[in-house]
Amino acid sequence: MVWENVSKHWRDGIEILILAIAIYQIFRAFRATRGARILVGLVVILVAITLLLRLFEFAVISWLVTRAAILLVFAVPIIFQPELRNALAKLGSSRLFSFSNKSQLDFLEIFEDSVVALSKKRIGALFAIERDITLKPFEETGVMLNADFSPELSMTVFFPKTPLHDGGMVISNKKVTAAACVFPVSQRELADRSIGLRHRAAIGVTEESDCVAVIVSEETGAISICIDGHLERNLGEEKFRKRMADIFLANDDNNEKGVSKESDPEARVASSGDRDLVSD
Numbered sequence: 001m002v003w004e005n006v007s008k009h010w011r012d013g014i015e016i017l018i019l020a021i022a023i024y025q026i027f028r029a030f031r032a033t034r035g036a037r038i039l040v041g042l043v044v045i046l047v048a049i050t051l052l053l054r055l056f057e058f059a060v061i062s063w064l065v066t067r068a069a070i071l072l073v074f075a076v077p078i079i080f081q082p083e084l085r086n087a088l089a090k091l092g093s094s095r096l097f098s099f100s101n102k103s104q105l106d107f108l109e110i111f112e113d114s115v116v117a118l119s120k121k122r123i124g125a126l127f128a129i130e131r132d133i134t135l136k137p138f139e140e141t142g143v144m145l146n147a148d149f150s151p152e153l154s155m156t157v158f159f160p161k162t163p164l165h166d167g168g169m170v171i172s173n174k175k176v177t178a179a180a181c182v183f184p185v186s187q188r189e190l191a192d193r194s195i196g197l198r199h200r201a202a203i204g205v206t207e208e209s210d211c212v213a214v215i216v217s218e219e220t221g222a223i224s225i226c227i228d229g230h231l232e233r234n235l236g237e238e239k240f241r242k243r244m245a246d247i248f249l250a251n252d253d254n255n256e257k258g259v260s261k262e263s264d265p266e267a268r269v270a271s272s273g274d275r276d277l278v279s280d
């Protein structure tokens, strides 16, 4: 009897599982984005209209809704164009930038030292470290440098009133590709209203790509890291170095562990021990 049921319905079980995974993945991809509210709004309207039509059987409204649904097929890719573009880019990319060899380890150490030095001197800075998704469009908004990264260079670039200090620095494959770049400023509503443009730009650039943004506050010298639009603020030197190692030093054996940890914002915030000030 039991076996009969299992052999009859195992396909349904797999189908439900696939649907549940797909819906969960769509929810995760959208929940931290601008499109999330539109999506929730659309679903609420759709459910309300369907219930109304079932209840009262309005013929004309039913006809209109059916026609509107056809329009929606064309409207949805336009409304969610940025989210879809990011999701496809992430899907089609592979992790090319992982710190595994000696020179990469050296870079990470120099980078962390530079950030700590900027923090101690309270020099405001914003870095975007490219991973799989190209940051070329943002590089083009700034001044191309194509230089080796060094503490002196970062200090010079971000030193107040110098021509390149305004904007963000893009780092790609251990090189400073551009400085004074304009990143997209996140339009999301943030729990902490005191978050300024530098931090918003870090949230924006990590919402639109898989890069890691590192911010030094000019006001307080606090160091923050932003990934996938989630800001981890006021890390302090030790926590900052630990988080950078967590993010970039996932070697081949535990790369999977490192990546999956990154993709879970809750785990990330918990591991940093800091508040996530950005509301979903």
Ligand SMILES: Nc1ncnc2c1ncn2[C@@H]1O[C@H](COP(=O)(O)OP(=O)(O)OP(=O)(O)O)[C@@H](O)[C@H]1O
Residues within 6 Å of the ligand: 124, 125, 126, 165, 166, 167, 168, 181, 182, 183, 184, 185, 194, 195, 196, 197, 198, 199, 200, 201, 216, 217, 218, 219, 220
């Ligand atoms: N779209 C942007 N892309 C890159 N950098 C930006 C962008 N908008 C502002 N900035 C940088 O942020 C600086 C202004 O920072 P603001 O004081 O508003 O931010 P903040 O997040 O409060 O940072 P801080 O704690 O350093 O004051 C600008 O001088 C500029 O260098």
